[in-house]
Amino acid sequence: MSKIQHKYSLKKYNTFGIDVRAHSFVSISKEENLKLILAENKLPLFIISGGSNMLLTKDVEALVIHMNTKGIHAIDKDKNEVLVTAKAGENWHDFVQYCIQNNWGGLENLSLIPGCVGSAPIQNIGAYGVELKDCFVSCKAIHRNTLEEIHFDLNSCHFGYRDSIFKNDIKDQYIITEVTFRLTTKNHQLKTSYGAIENELADQKITSPDLADIANAVIAIRKSKLPDPTIIGNSGSFFKNPIVSKSLYETLIKKSPTLPHYPISDEAVKIPAGWLIDKAGLKGFSKGNAAVHDKQALVLVNKTGNATGKEILALAKFIQTKVETKYNIHLEMEVNVF
Ligand code: EPU
Numbered sequence: 001m002s003k004i005q006h007k008y009s010l011k012k013y014n015t016f017g018i019d020v021r022a023h024s025f026v027s028i029s030k031e032e033n034l035k036l037i038l039a040e041n042k043l044p045l046f047i048i049s050g051g052s053n054m055l056l057t058k059d060v061e062a063l064v065i066h067m068n069t070k071g072i073h074a075i076d077k078d079k080n081e082v083l084v085t086a087k088a089g090e091n092w093h094d095f096v097q098y099c100i101q102n103n104w105g106g107l108e109n110l111s112l113i114p115g116c117v118g119s120a121p122i123q124n125i126g127a128y129g130v131e132l133k134d135c136f137v138s139c140k141a142i143h144r145n146t147l148e149e150i151h152f153d154l155n156s157c158h159f160g161y162r163d164s165i166f167k168n169d170i171k172d173q174y175i176i177t178e179v180t181f182r183l184t185t186k187n188h189q190l191k192t193s194y195g196a197i198e199n200e201l202a203d204q205k206i207t208s209p210d211l212a213d214i215a216n217a218v219i220a221i222r223k224s225k226l227p228d229p230t231i232i233g234n235s236g237s238f239f240k241n242p243i244v245s246k247s248l249y250e251t252l253i254k255k256s257p258t259l260p261h262y263p264i265s266d267e268a269v270k271i272p273a274g275w276l277i278d279k280a281g282l283k284g285f286s287k288g289n290a291a292v293h294d295k296q297a298l299v300l301v302n303k304t305g306n307a308t309g310k311e312i313l314a315l316a317k318f319i320q321t322k323v324e325t326k327y328n329i330h331l332e333m334e335v336n337v338f
Pocket residue numbers: 126127128129226235236237238239240241260272273274275278283295296297298334
């Protein structure tokens with residue numbers, strides 16, 4: 001049985017490296033223990049796996065369950081595809097690397113995203129033209145109160161841009177215990193159209209890339225602009241890229257002809273939040289122990305390692321106000337604030 005600890009520091013369990021305490025804490029490495037813990041627990045619950053998409057602003061008055069279950073299991077579906085199931089506690093990047101070593105294609109563009117397999121569907125992680133949903137088959141989850149086990153298939157997850165049913169209709173009701181992906185074993189559909197990947201491959205003089213080449217290009221791009229959370233605390237993109245009306249976009253592009261943008265529909269356009277923050281003059285800006293990363297303005301960092309969650313939140317609110325004043329656009333936080 002897993003040991004429950006009290007007044008436990010969560011500094012090592014969130015990638016911002018914020019030092020708050022959990023009322024109680026337990027690390028689960030066997031799925032059967034999860035049910036035993038849930039059956040006996042009377043406290044509110046707080047689930048953590050990679051801790052890579054959260055900002056902790058105060059002590060967590062709950063039983064914190066750290067999902068640390070491991071295991072990867074593959075079933076050949078046919079000559080071209082494999083179904084791969086990974087347990088929630090598998091480190092995401094290690095899992096992607098394992099897939100590449102086995103020549104299973106689909107997740108290579110999602111290399112080096114911090115976090116674990118179990119939390120990846122919650123915000124439908126995405127990067128460089130690929131989202132988790134593109135390879136997702138199903139996930140298994142346990143209901144926190146009834147302990148009922150359910151499989152959610154692709155349709156029932158309601159995936160959207162950094163969004164899913166787990167953030168909306170059934171928020172905080174289930175714990176994801178494993179995720180199954182459909183990956184290719186041959187004729188891989190490589191996604192190289194994202195500009196930065198093409199440039200990186202060209203720089204490396206690679207003309208017919210394989211899975212590992214794509215992964216290595218993504219790793220090189222990410223390393224060049226995103227801070228390594230094991231060195232400087234951060235949570236990746238802090239805000240979502242806002243989707244604005246066509247008319248607001250047309251006003252903006254008149255003033256700033258180089259504005260990067262991605263059409264979403266006839267009426268809506270997505271604008272990079274990093275560009276807005278950068279052009280508001282805040283790239284590299286710091287306030288106390290918190291700062292805007294100097295190579296990618298969408299990322300907030302725990303600059304000294306001693307930032308409190310409140311300091312980072314204050315910086316985030318300052319950014320929201322500045323961008324709203326300058327561009328009349330509200331930046332929605334991507335990171336979950338507790
Ligand atoms: N830009 C600036 N200044 C900045 C940052 C960005 O001008 O400081 C401009 C860039 O020049 C580019 C545009 O904004 O023209 C977009 O920047 P980038 O390609 O770096 O991507 P992003 O939109 O800022 C999104 C994801 C990232 C993902 C990348 C690559 C969101 C919220 N973020 O960032 O995801 O890695 O695209 O696909 O959608 C994450 O979610 O944690 C994350 C890192």
